[in-house]
Amino acid sequence: MDTRGRVIIQVNDLHHTYLSGTPLEVKALKGVTMEVYEGEIVGIIGRTGAGKSTIVQHFNGLIRNRERGRVVVDGHDMADPSLDVRTIRQKVGLVFQHPEQQLFERLVGDDIAFGPKKMGLPPEVRRERVRWAMEMVGLDFEKFKDRFTFSLSGGEMRKVAIAGVLALQPKVLILDESTTGIDPRGRKELLSRMLNLNREHGVTLVFVSSNMDEVASIADRIYVIDDGRTVMHGTAREIFAQPEVLRRYGLGVPHVTTVAHRLAQDGIPMPRVPLTVAEAEEDIWKILSS
DSSP states (O other): OOOOOOEEEEEEEEEEEETTTSTTOEEEEEEEEEEEETTOEEEEEOOTTSSHHHHHHHHTTSSOOOSSSEEEETTEETTOTTOOHHHHHHHEEEEOSSGGGGOOSSBHHHHHHHHHHHTTOOHHHHHHHHHHHHHHHTOOHHHHTTSBGGGSOHHHHHHHHHHHHHTTOOSEEEEESTTTTSOHHHHHHHHHHHHHHHHHHOOEEEEEOSOHHHHHHHOSEEEEEETTEEEEEEEHHHHHTOHHHHHHTTOOOOHHHHHHHHHHHTTOOOSSOOOSHHHHHHHHHHHHHO
């Protein structure tokens, strides 16, 4: 029985060309199809230049589809010229690869409050939105709200940028390589908080990453993009059970999954394709016990 929620983002045969009709024309998307269900975590993987960022920028109207294909977000056709994309951007938040570049206010609290202020929310509501968003990313409200934005560390800036998107309380949060450049401990904490946001608050997550271990640990389903096309999709376990296919698309598998495949080649198959160290430990104990 399928327990997934309704489709909140639907992409059918999407094509996109940058600088169309010029000598610098680049066909970035050549037929992408995918669905994102309400409340799930979807991973999007592919080698550099595959078109991943171009896809997710269609989800909140940064790019409007004018060519072949269709994008529907929360029931709205993104190609509809009468559509007010501001309403979509309140529902679908996008955090870029270097989100600290999104910061511009002098004080942390003001930066996070910018979106709610533009929505016309009263000061007391804005303050609670900021407090909640900072709590979600692990920033103490009283300690950080009056800090100078550009006095923060890189990891703290990353959290402020994400909090600024969360303050809009979007239904969907897109993280486009947003853990890149953060130290391992910081990445682990951020992923844990994003999982909590999904599980406790029902926020749908779209996670674009080149880190296979991270994708495996967080994603319910995965889409593989290559040369502007959808070439694979399935659960994380289904995708990472096919290392040879992924290798053809310039991708690897999580480190622990690599070990499991090598054990299977040596005649020691594991009961499943492990995606995390915890799963591998559990399965190895089962093998040893038997």
